[in-house]
Amino acid sequence: MSxxxxxxxxxxxxxxxxxxxxxxxxxxxxxxxxxxxxxGQCREAAAWLAGNLxxxxxxTSVEETSLxxxxxxxxxxxxxxxxxxxxxxxxxxxxxLNLWHTPPFEPRIAEENGSKRIVARGASDDKGQVMTFxxxxxxxxxxxGDLPVGVTILVEGAEENGSQGVPEWVAQNRxxxxxxxxxxxxxxxxxxxxxxxxxxxxGLAYFEVKVTCADRDLHSGFFGGAAANPIHVLSKILAALHxxxxxxxxxxxxxxxREPPAELLEQWRSLGLTAENFLGPxxxxxxxxxxxxxxxxxxxxxxxxxxxxIIGGYTGEGTKTVIASQASAKVSFRLVDDQDPEQLAxxxxxxxxERVPADCxxxxxxxxxxxxxxxxxxxxxxxxxxxxxAEEWGRxxxxxxxxxxxxxxxxxxxxxxxxxxxxxxxxxxDRIHSxxxxxxxxxxxxxxxxxxxxxQALADARG
Amino acid sequence: MSxxxxxxxxxxxxxxxxxxxxxxxxxxxxxxxxxxxxxGQCREAAAWLAGNLxxxxxxTSVEETSLxxxxxxxxxxxxxxxxxxxxxxxxxxxxxLNLWHTPPFEPRIAEENGSKRIVARGASDDKGQVMTFxxxxxxxxxxxGDLPVGVTILVEGAEENGSQGVPEWVAQNRxxxxxxxxxxxxxxxxxxxxxxxxxxxxGLAYFEVKVTCADRDLHSGFFGGAAANPIHVLSKILAALHxxxxxxxxxxxxxxxREPPAELLEQWRSLGLTAENFLGPxxxxxxxxxxxxxxxxxxxxxxxxxxxxIIGGYTGEGTKTVIASQASAKVSFRLVDDQDPEQLAxxxxxxxxERVPADCxxxxxxxxxxxxxxxxxxxxxxxxxxxxxAEEWGRxxxxxxxxxxxxxxxxxxxxxxxxxxxxxxxxxxDRIHSxxxxxxxxxxxxxxxxxxxxxQALADARG
Numbered sequence: 063m064s065x066x067x068x069x070x071x072x073x074x075x076x077x078x079x080x081x082x083x084x085x086x087x088x089x090x091x092x093x094x095x096x097x098x099x100x101x102g103q104c105r106e107a108a109a110w111l112a113g114n115l116x117x118x119x120x121x122t123s124v125e126e127t128s129l130x131x132x133x134x135x136x137x138x139x140x141x142x143x144x145x146x147x148x149x150x151x152x153x154x155x156x157x158x159l160n161l162w163h164t165p166p167f168e169p170r171i172a173e174e175n176g177s178k179r180i181v182a183r184g185a186s187d188d189k190g191q192v193m194t195f196x197x198x199x200x201x202x203x204x205x206x207g208d209l210p211v212g213v214t215i216l217v218e219g220a221e222e223n224g225s226q227g228v229p230e231w232v233a234q235n236r237x238x239x240x241x242x243x244x245x246x247x248x249x250x251x252x253x254x255x256x257x258x259x260x261x262x263x264x265g266l267a268y269f270e271v272k273v274t275c276a277d278r279d280l281h282s283g284f285f286g287g288a289a290a291n292p293i294h295v296l297s298k299i300l301a302a303l304h305x306x307x308x309x310x311x312x313x314x315x316x317x318x319x320r321e322p323p324a325e326l327l328e329q330w331r332s333l334g335l336t337a338e339n340f341l342g343p344x345x346x347x348x349x350x351x352x353x354x355x356x357x358x359x360x361x362x363x364x365x366x367x368x369x370x371x372i373i374g375g376y377t378g379e380g381t382k383t384v385i386a387s388q389a390s391a392k393v394s395f396r397l398v399d400d401q402d403p404e405q406l407a408x409x410x411x412x413x414x415x416e417r418v419p420a421d422c423x424x425x426x427x428x429x430x431x432x433x434x435x436x437x438x439x440x441x442x443x444x445x446x447x448x449x450x451x452a453e454e455w456g457r458x459x460x461x462x463x464x465x466x467x468x469x470x471x472x473x474x475x476x477x478x479x480x481x482x483x484x485x486x487x488x489x490x491x492d493r494i495h496s497x498x499x500x501x502x503x504x505x506x507x508x509x510x511x512x513x514x515x516x517x518q519a520l521a522d523a524r525g
Numbered sequence: 526m527s528x529x530x531x532x533x534x535x536x537x538x539x540x541x542x543x544x545x546x547x548x549x550x551x552x553x554x555x556x557x558x559x560x561x562x563x564x565g566q567c568r569e570a571a572a573w574l575a576g577n578l579x580x581x582x583x584x585t586s587v588e589e590t591s592l593x594x595x596x597x598x599x600x601x602x603x604x605x606x607x608x609x610x611x612x613x614x615x616x617x618x619x620x621x622l623n624l625w626h627t628p629p630f631e632p633r634i635a636e637e638n639g640s641k642r643i644v645a646r647g648a649s650d651d652k653g654q655v656m657t658f659x660x661x662x663x664x665x666x667x668x669x670g671d672l673p674v675g676v677t678i679l680v681e682g683a684e685e686n687g688s689q690g691v692p693e694w695v696a697q698n699r700x701x702x703x704x705x706x707x708x709x710x711x712x713x714x715x716x717x718x719x720x721x722x723x724x725x726x727x728g729l730a731y732f733e734v735k736v737t738c739a740d741r742d743l744h745s746g747f748f749g750g751a752a753a754n755p756i757h758v759l760s761k762i763l764a765a766l767h768x769x770x771x772x773x774x775x776x777x778x779x780x781x782x783r784e785p786p787a788e789l790l791e792q793w794r795s796l797g798l799t800a801e802n803f804l805g806p807x808x809x810x811x812x813x814x815x816x817x818x819x820x821x822x823x824x825x826x827x828x829x830x831x832x833x834x835i836i837g838g839y840t841g842e843g844t845k846t847v848i849a850s851q852a853s854a855k856v857s858f859r860l861v862d863d864q865d866p867e868q869l870a871x872x873x874x875x876x877x878x879e880r881v882p883a884d885c886x887x888x889x890x891x892x893x894x895x896x897x898x899x900x901x902x903x904x905x906x907x908x909x910x911x912x913x914x915a916e917e918w919g920r921x922x923x924x925x926x927x928x929x930x931x932x933x934x935x936x937x938x939x940x941x942x943x944x945x946x947x948x949x950x951x952x953x954x955d956r957i958h959s960x961x962x963x964x965x966x967x968x969x970x971x972x973x974x975x976x977x978x979x980x981q982a983l984a985d986a987r988g
Contacts (some may be wrong), residue, residue, distance in 0.1 A: 096843030128772070155841055178901050187743060225844055250747075264746065266858055268844045277808030279959035282725065283715075283929025286859045287814035287829030289804060294767065294813075294832060301764035304757065305557050341752060345740030347884040350757075351750035366750030369757060370847050375834030376855060380559030380686055381731045382894050383929075384958050391756070392839060395847060396749045421810040466746025466846075495847050496742040 069205040070514045074197065078507055084114065085193045089169040089182040094160030095130055095223045104219045107151040111217055118200050125352030127227030130219030137213050143520055144212035145482065146241035148470055149192035149248060150221035153184035154495045161497035171503065178503040185434045187494035190501035191247040191486050192217060198513035210521035214241060224268065224430030229473040236478060242301065244474045249486035252460040256276035257451040259444065260484035262463035263471060267406045271414055272390040275422045280385040290422050291388040293374045299417045300391060303367055308352045310367045312409050318400030321375040322363045330358045343491060361465035366396045396465060403431025432469035441481050447524040450515035454508055532668040533977045537660065541970055547577065549658045552632040552645040556685045558593055558615030566567040567682045568592040570614040574680055581663055583678065589688030593682030600676045608703035609943065611654035611933055612711060613684035616647035617958045623958035641966040650957035653964035654710040655680060656947050661976035673984035677704060687714045687731065687893030694786065694934040695899045701940060707937045712949035715923040722907065723947035726934055728860030730869045730894035734759065734877055736854040738885045743848040754887050755852040756837045763854060766830050771815045773830045775872050779925035780851035781863030785826045793821045805870055806954060824928035829859040859928060866894025895932035904944050909986040913978035917971055
């Protein structure tokens with residue numbers, strides 16, 4: 063028990079309803095970063111957070127990037143470690159809107175299977191997670207008038223859009239982002255009771271492919287059998303991306319991919335995460351990727367390719383006998399180890415182009431890519447964070463890799479020389495990127511308490 | 526020159542502007558049959574035509590079917606042949622709406638490349654074509670107080686939706702549809718100057734395939750490489766429908782397909798319809814279907830398979846790292862000779878099901894199918910129609926097969942024992958089923974004159 067920490071934890075418990083009100087106010091702002099129509103709401107979400115952090119006593123500014131602004135807040139502390147906390151205020155699009163049980167930007171507390179949860183777009187990814195850190199700071203400041211460590215908070219607005227403009231901004235603001243370690247709250251727990259520190263992340267390369275055949279839509283009765291059909295061309299391309307064993311067929315795709323060490327595989331096997339455990343909750347049974355590998359291996363240490371969207375021709379009710387002029391698909395790759403997104407972009411574009419008939423055309427749009435990152439197991443801050451999490455949750459934190467990508471983590475290492483502690487309180491069933499996104503109330507509450515403990519632990523470890 | 530016919534043709538010329546006003550009034554009604562949201566507009570389009578035909582002196586009724594109503598109008602004539610004219614008042618959907626230069630249901634006259642044209646959804650398919658026949662009747666009645674032959678007009682409202690409910694209605698109304706020949710105005714000219722009588726039509730089988738994998742949308746970072754992706758499953762199915770030579774791979778698909786006779790092939794070759802001629806105007810060069818066949822052969826005497834639409838996952842702007850729960854495609858087949866749409870439905874569904882992983886599911890919706898039809902070359906009315914068309918256009922009419930399907934033609938033969946003269950004035954570039962559909966003013970004007978002549982010729986041939 064700590065004389066400094068206990069009042070902070072008590073204050074977090076006592077002020078929970080108010081904390082939720084603050085989070086809800088932020089969740090009501092539809093800050094969708096990938097759709098230009100919501101650029102105003104992104105600015106609004108940045109402004110709201112800036113107002114909140116200013117009130118807490120941070121020196122705060124909203125700063126322009128090439129896309130959406132970032133929020134930067136400082137509270138230095140002499141003779142103490144300094145942390146750089148990162149999160150994002152932007153959220154995923156909400157379609158298909160008709161599958162939401164309540165409007166995505168009208169947050170509410172729902173009770174399901176005996177657990178209370180916050181339901182809204184952004185509840186888990188990432189506004190709810192960001193607010194666990196902010197509220198931990200609030201409680202420290204309220205009880206002690208100070209924070210245990212120096213803190214810089216950087217919250218960006220384009221994470222769901224490849225963090226466009228953010229690495230450039232980081233590179234231009236190196237001096238203002240100096241810290242001993244970066245903290246990111248955008249990952250998940252091992253399970254409902256077990257905290258997790260994420261020690262590696264897959265990279266990402268995201269493309270859009272637009273195939274154009276005839277210069278107009280055609281009647282399939284008049285032209286069917288004679289005119290090229292862009293959906294056929296696109297289907298052939300997409301079908302060719304995987305072989306019968308689920309391996310990606312792009313030439314050289316697996317160069318730079320390493321097999322996990324035997325002891326890691328052994329550790330994974332001991333976790334008992336079978337295909338049934340992993341896929342059962344989402345209604346599936348069989349791992350769909352490379353044959354003969356564990357699900358955890360597939361999502362942590364193997365690259366993958368997924369078509370994220372496709373559209374072409376008539377998609378309304380009933381029938382229309384049309385041959386479309388154009389069809390398009392969004393295709394992304396998860397990268398591991400030394401796979402290079404720039405090399406992949408060249409290989410992918412060539413792969414696509416050689417499968418398009420000479421009298422048709424194709425556009426390959428390359429969105430931002432990121433390499434995989436892996437954190438050093440001997441980070442001095444890792445043990446402090448593990449201890450703090452164990453105290454809060456009553457269980458050891460699991461240190462594992464994760465399948466998703468947080469591009470900024472690689473940028474922090476490359477540009478700022480910083481390693482990042484990835485600690486988050488999301489759950490696998492949070493439906494981030496899906497309708498009815500939620501964040502467990504326990505994630506929010508105990509997540510806030512966890513950060514309060516971690517900030518203290520980082521200070522104590524130095525002392 | 527005919528004392529009876531000349532005043533009729535003159536009246537058609539004189540009344541052209543009023544004829545257009547009548548057509549425009551009909552075109553303003555958004556009678557989209559495939560979308561239930563437009564059921565009211567379908568009834569409205571039926572009512573408008575019924576009002577028009579009643580005013581002309583037809584005994585007219587609007588009659589219910591299982592989907593949209595049909596308009597039935599009678600004007601018998603003793604000691605004269607009787608014709609059954611068929612057309613449809615329903616139109617195709619209008620998406621993508623943003624590609625229309627002016628609103629689809631605000632008809633206008635546009636001038637392009639020196640030709641005047643009527644621009645609106647339904648201008649060519651099929652309201653404009655139907656009105657050529659109605660206006661020809663109007664002119665005969667105005668000048669002579671009578672028609673040269675007995676006429677029954679049947680205009681349905683579900684042609685773009687597989688004529689749902691219409692064959693059943695026809696079967697229940699055999700007695701009221703008695704005639705010597707059926708006339709259909711829903712086909713095209715050979716070219717801008719050359720009339721055409723269509724002597725065969727391909728059949729149609731139309732399906733929708735919906736693949737479901739996980740029971741919710743997933744984050745592709747967490748699940749990519751481990752969870753089944755319905756767009757992958759669907760792409761593999763669609764890509765497998767054609768082999769490298771453009772042939773459809775469904776087992777037994779080509780059973781019942783006959784090679785065209787050598788003399789017909791020779792005739793086609795003599796028409797000089799090269800791939801360049803045929804595909805150049807729509808921005809293509811290479812026939813995309815079965816290798817080594819003429820374009821005219823591909824669209825007239827060969828079956829074909831086209832994916833008419835596909836959708837799944839995120840299709841908005843920018844990126845979303847999602848693995849969709851569901852993806853779907855609309856797939857149709859054009860049938861020739863003895864291909865059986867019911868047999869095809871069984872084969873297609875089996876083909877699809879065996880390509881869906883065991884832990885995923887698929888729904889195959891089978892829309893109405895129709896067999897191909899071919900008309901007897903020795904129809905007595907064929908010569909009379911050919912003579913009438915030659916007099917109007919100054920050129921012999923070309924008698925050929927067509928790629929599209931008009932299911933009712935097979936029903937007329939099967940249920941009523943009637944052969945059908947398919948005479949229409951559409952052009953290949955009319956953009957039916959596409960944005961900016963148009964009908965040449967010359968098609969409308971000379972089409973009306975053509976029907977006036979054909980009605981007279983059918984009477985004279987009998988006399």
